[in-house]
Amino acid sequence: MTPQVHAFFDEATFTVSYVVIDPATRNCAIVDSVLDYDPASGRTKTASADSIIAFIRQQGLTLDWILETHVHADHLSAAPYIKQQLDGRIGIGFNITVVQNVFGKVFNAGTEFARDGSQFDHLFRDGETFRIGNIEARVLHTPGHTPACMTYVIGDVAFVGDTLFMPDYGTARCDFPGGDARELYRSIRKIFALPPETRLFMCHDYKAPGREDYRWETTVAAERTGNIHVHDGVDEDSFVAMRRKRDATLDMPRLILPSVQVNMRAGKLPPAESNGTRYLKIPLDAL
DSSP: OOOEEEEEEETTTTEEEEEEEOTTTOEEEEESOOBEEETTTTEEEOHHHHHHHHHHHHHTOEEEEEEOSSOOSSSBOOHHHHHHHHOOEEEEETTHHHHHHHHHHHTTOOTTSOOSSTTSSEEEOTTOEEEETTEEEEEEEOOSSSTTOEEEEETTEEEOTTSBOOTTTOBOOOOSTTOOHHHHHHHHHHHHTSOTTOEEEOSBOOOOTTOOSOOOEEEHHHHHHHOTTTOTTOOHHHHHHHHHHHHTTOOOOTTHHHHHHHHTTTTOOOOOOTTSOOOOOOOTTOO
């Protein structure tokens, strides 16, 4: 079945959030929501999430799922805020526990920070199926960028998170803690095994050199023939060498420190301290 897909682009973080709708039942899911964050002031805002919430209410939709493709390093998740407004279950990949263990140590989060994924409503396993209305969805574990990365195949479309970008931009970096270029290559081959007409939706677009507009939708066939990093014919060793050489030149994402601290808690802010204020930590010389 073919779901309706509506994209919401946040230019501040180059992130694309999606509302995926079963047109028959009007049930829907949100993929990769954004909580606005100003690093200069430390203030959060909900304008991006509010636009999605308003759309869902205007359309008379019922929200089944709030899906995270992975623990994002470039924006904060608005999942708890959306759940508070619309209900819905927050889901992420089962390897969130690996990410929580790694970054729990980086941020010295203490024993009050559970590392069992219990902050989320559901941890998806590879191959697991679920439904949005009458449309069946399937989960592919696609690690490499992070250990918990998942691709959600919903009807005849797929949301690939940061595993792939548009064909003229390439693939995700693999140099974060827990990243692995070989795993990313094998994950991409799993996506490439989907039917060639499968529509793929990216989590980000940064405009490839020479391109003036933002784009976030492509197909398996277009990626297999045209992805500049991993098109058909590129072998695993060549991809890994390219990825490692390129990753060594990249700066850390601007919002990685606030994003990971919040997103490893399913989008919840750290607990308030004795003065009632919540704080984010900046680990020095750790990443």
